[in-house]
Amino acid sequence: MKIVRLSRRQRLLANCAPISEERMNDRSMRAAVFCARGSGEFANQQSFDRAVAALVQSVPVPPEIGDWFSSENPIVSPKWRWKKTAQNPAVLSIGIALAVIAGVFMLRLFEHLQDFPGSGTAQRLLTIASSTRSVLLDPVRTDAGALGDLFFMKHQLEHYDVPPEFADFRTLGCRVFDDDEGHRVAQIWVIEKKMQFFLFPAERNAKTGAALDFSGWRYVEQEGWTGVVQERNGVCFMAALHGREKDLAPYVSKTKE
Amino acid sequence: MLGDARKAQEVFHATLREATLRSANGETPSDPFWLFRDARWRCLEASEHGLQAEAVELQEHDLSPSAPTQIERLDVNQLAIWISAAPEPQRTALALFYLDEFNHREILSLAELKIGELSRLLANGRRQFQAWLNTTVPQKEAK
Numbered sequence: 001m002k003i004v005r006l007s008r009r010q011r012l013l014a015n016c017a018p019i020s021e022e023r024m025n026d027r028s029m030r031a032a033v034f035c036a037r038g039s040g041e042f043a044n045q046q047s048f049d050r051a052v053a054a055l056v057q058s059v060p061v062p063p064e065i066g067d068w069f070s071s072e073n074p075i076v077s078p079k080w081r082w083k084k085t086a087q088n089p090a091v092l093s094i095g096i097a098l099a100v101i102a103g104v105f106m107l108r109l110f111e112h113l114q115d116f117p118g119s120g121t122a123q124r125l126l127t128i129a130s131s132t133r134s135v136l137l138d139p140v141r142t143d144a145g146a147l148g149d150l151f152f153m154k155h156q157l158e159h160y161d162v163p164p165e166f167a168d169f170r171t172l173g174c175r176v177f178d179d180d181e182g183h184r185v186a187q188i189w190v191i192e193k194k195m196q197f198f199l200f201p202a203e204r205n206a207k208t209g210a211a212l213d214f215s216g217w218r219y220v221e222q223e224g225w226t227g228v229v230q231e232r233n234g235v236c237f238m239a240a241l242h243g244r245e246k247d248l249a250p251y252v253s254k255t256k257e
Numbered sequence: 258m259l260g261d262a263r264k265a266q267e268v269f270h271a272t273l274r275e276a277t278l279r280s281a282n283g284e285t286p287s288d289p290f291w292l293f294r295d296a297r298w299r300c301l302e303a304s305e306h307g308l309q310a311e312a313v314e315l316q317e318h319d320l321s322p323s324a325p326t327q328i329e330r331l332d333v334n335q336l337a338i339w340i341s342a343a344p345e346p347q348r349t350a351l352a353l354f355y356l357d358e359f360n361h362r363e364i365l366s367l368a369e370l371k372i373g374e375l376s377r378l379l380a381n382g383r384r385q386f387q388a389w390l391n392t393t394v395p396q397k398e399a400k
Contacts, residue, residue, distance in 0.1 A: 011376075012372050012376040013361070013372070015376035015377075015380045016354070016361040016364070016372065016375050016376055016379055018357070018360055018361065019355075019357045020357055023357070023359070023360040024360070025360055026360060026361070029360075029361060041320070044321070044322055044324065045320055047322070047325050048320050048325065048383060049354075049355070049383075050325070051325035051328035051329065052328055052336070052355050052386075053355050055328055055329075055331060055333055055336050056336070056355045056356060057357075058333055059333050059337070062262075062266065065266065
């Protein structure tokens, strides 16, 4: 006969080991039974219990009583209630954690929904716009639309044209500089709402080198500045001002998709 | 619990009547074991009337591997009478346990016992029953 060492708690549980496996729905009971299973004493107990239970099952139930219990399971499990379940600390913690994860996910999703090819460059240029002083630019007083020729003639920047929506604004100055990634950027300062325009190369496919185009006007925000960007002929144009989307919207509303 | 079919039927009907009344008054108990708790208390109440089993020190024997054969030879009424003669709360513990409808936690709740108590009551009950079996259906006879 195999000798099995059980803890006091396991011995107590093994003495109450259920007759049917289906009643063994408790982890500590399962562990105790698992440990006790090797002992002959426990095997005797189990066969004893099964024999008594079988005898109990053979008790004839009077038909008038049997009729009352047509259901297989006489014990109705407690009604599942939302309120009670929600008050469970574990459920509450999981709920809060899921809500936070969902919140972060939604935030990231919204951020990515705003993304477009070149949005990273546009955000960096908004930072430049916020720190630019007018003295840094070469004074030029003309219509913004006329500067496309200047950029082409003087700096060989092809398609650096200001779109018609912003072409009529009078300029205060302009400059051409290289950004952190070595891209040629044209910056124009206009009188209208102290707006600044930026023209920069569109983002390109790393493999094919083709410009990644997108349609219509796209908004981008950074540190209280808002820009509206359009891509055309591999060049992006951005109009930026210190304010919100609603301040720029009237300028592009007629052409926005 | 009672060892008397007539009394058991009376308890059953009384419990059922109470449940029906409560249901009709919209006072359905939220406790899923209400029916069993109520029936148990009625059984205990009913068993206080009539003949009472004498409190005696019962013999205890180790469980025998041939116990199932001995039990097979028993009449179901003998078992019912033996259990109904057991003192409370052992009677409730044995009755609920051998009904094989409840897990140990449910039995603890229904019989208002702690695990140590239930364990002792069942273990002693088995050994006492084995001793009684050895007298009623001797092992040699069972084989």
